[in-house]
Amino acid sequence: MSKPVFYDRFTSNNAARIRLWLYLKGKEDDFEVQLTKHAQQLDPKYQALNPLGKLPLLVLPSGQSIAESSVILSYLEDKYKGLSPSLRPDSPEDRAHMEMVIRVHDVYIASPNCTQPGFTHTQGCMYLGPTESHFTPKERTIPRPARAAKLAELWKQLDILEGLMWGPYFVGSAMTLADLTLYPTFVFFVMMLPLAFRWPDVFHGRPKLCAWMGEMEKNAHVQMVKRQILDAWEPKLRGEGDFDAIIEETKDSSFKWVYP
């Protein structure tokens, strides 16, 4: 029987949370992985599978497409119900908290929530360039005032997340889909905010998030996903990406770049 196809990319934090689920559950061999470049997402064949054009994507053997990473994770938890570790808490209150954390991530940090040119997610301020380049297509460039506003939003959302952290994981004593969702994005924060904007400490005034990151990284599957993300971004940090152009933007002192 054919396997579900998982459209994945190692530079994508939204895809990384699906990979982490597969590793934690020991299910990676049950899925066919299609590594997909951003340019391939614009291909009519991909757009036919996911008219939203976003990655990750899961296509079932029946032909049904499941898009949006939180929808994919919910589907996987439902489909493999009973397979440990359970990543969804039992009580309605704990579940509501988990969904809230995921919603904050998806709506305020990691999704453009729009398919039109010129709209990018908040997190894009860390790595999408100010002008068209081989890394940043024209429709994803970020003008300086928008970059500064997105950066202020990231700073604010870090405080919101600190407030939502129950500890040691987002929803208390056990890892849930909320932790899988946030962890890869925090790998981005720790890698990019000090590099592009000279932030001295992403966890400044956020001891709960700092302790959570350490707790997560005790897990070997989490370590593997971290390594994959860092390796995939390494050439971009060394000049293939747009970090030099972003650092150049921060010479404009009429905007705030360094936090706190």
Ligand SMILES: N[C@@H](CCC(=O)N[C@@H](CS)C(=O)NCC(=O)O)C(=O)O
């Ligand atoms: N809400 C979507 C967001 C997905 C998303 O923005 N994916 C990025 C890769 S991490 C992407 O496809 N970017 C390309 C684009 O927006 O054109 C999800 O959670 O899956």
